[in-house]
Amino acid sequence: MKKADYDDKALILDILTESFKNNQSVNYIAGSPKNNEERIRALMDYSFEVCKRFGDVYLSDDRDAAALVLYPERKKTNLSMIMLDVKLVLNCIGIANIGKALKRESSIKKMQPQVEMYYLWFIGVRPDKQGLGIGSRLMNELILESQKMKRPVYLETSTLTNIPWYKKFGFDVYNELNLSYNLYFLNRK
Template sequence: MNPRTVLPSTGYGIRCARPAESGAIAALLARAFADDPVMVWMVPDSSGRERRLARYFRLAQRRQRPRAGGVRLAATGGGQLLAAALWSGPGRWKASAVQELATIPSYAHVFGVRGLPRAADVQNALHEAHPDAPHWYLPTLGTDPAIQGAGVGSALVREQLAHCDRLGQRAYLESSKASNVPFYERFGFRVTHEIRLPDGGPPLWSMWRDPSPGR
């Protein structure tokens, strides 16, 4: 827990996101990922990064929301959002070719014409490394920077992994920070592959978790 960490005195719970919270969730995730190496590589202009990332996370939620439980929150009873996780169930992580084409104009608006090729490189690299075996996929987990280290993100991960363990299902994610690898290893994930982006882009680490009923 860092010196800035102050959890709300009222505590918090974990629940599915509500449609009206999309903008607040996007803003939270934009703050959480403002210093993420991959996001910095795709959006190098720090002055407009959070604004662009908020647009990106609105798009990411739009893809998840048709799925039950696709966007989950740690939030206080009063509606303060603390952390968010995007989950895709087995067989649902990849958009169709038609969906991908339909989102190109929106992604161009986020990353700009010059940044769009880098965003495409990231997506292609992640798709190529993605495992074929059925699994739950965690593409995004973000905690408000003011409370990072307080265990709120851990609670979000633990909630879904308990579900995976009950049903005997596997889980997968990519870590874009080396410092986050030990965090996920505590939950039983292991590094299976290092993903290298072209043109000197930062590495990512594929992480896989088999179900563990005894956890």
Template sequence: MRMAEKKDKIDVVNILTSAFINVLIPNSINFVVKNDEKRRERLRSLMEFQFDIGLELGHIFISDDSKGCIIFIDKWKSTLKRIILEVKLLFAVIGIENLFQVLKRENLIKSYHPKQDFIHLWLMGVAPEAQGTGVGSKLLQETLQFYEEKLIYLETTTPENLRFYKKNGFIIFHETFELDYPLYFLKYV
């Protein structure tokens, strides 16, 4: 495993875009990405946003074989760069008409986050050809060692991801069906 740098942006965005482009079920990403003829472009823009925010506010890790990556946010904070990136995200990915439902989702997620400091496992993806080969599990375990003794939170929507995170030591502390899809809140202590 290695930590991503700015020069890794294209590779990380490619991994994440390929990991999620064919996932069409209701989930957090599809909730945010406006679904139209520009879906691939919008999804790619979302992954660019997540890479930029990950570098600004946390760490991004890439697997040894460059087939998987994980974005962690160490501490959410407002910065000028974050504001600019979020405005760009609004127009490139979300669309004005979806703004209020996305804000509602973000407020729902924040309401279940702890008051104390925590690390947010924001996004994880493995290239389709490497899924199910152990790349994701190995990378996750290595990053958990990096954040040893830290409280880590994440949200996920699919039963497959839920099983994956539980198998890797996360526990569910809340679930909700307030959106158009299930949302599971997990923590690793």
């Protein structure tokens, strides 16, 4: 895997938008099915920008998978972040859904421990390349990176069928949040 740069951004947004277009948690934030793919792409754009500033963005060597990693304690509020937040509201969440999105984020933060973590915000593989071990190779490399940093890996998933895949890598479910769907909290220490 390699650390991605801005030349890789369009490809990473393509991979993650396609990978998450049917994801309950992403669709909860993206709201209306109208222009859904554009809204999801806007969410992935926001997440990419946040991770470039306060984490890492990775692309698999074959360029078929991507991961966004955040180090939450590094995240700061500044003018550029406020501008990104406004752009997210306008292009993804919608003004009418700001309260719902803020409540969701607040609930998630309450369930996450206040430790320095390797927060795997998104990992995705091109849908036509899934099942070939590409995501597993990327996950193994991410785990090695987290170990070098001596940070536990944390993530959430709303896709119940993904939990056995995460468990293969040593993740355990440590909590669950019921929104209009179930969000499962996993960690790997």
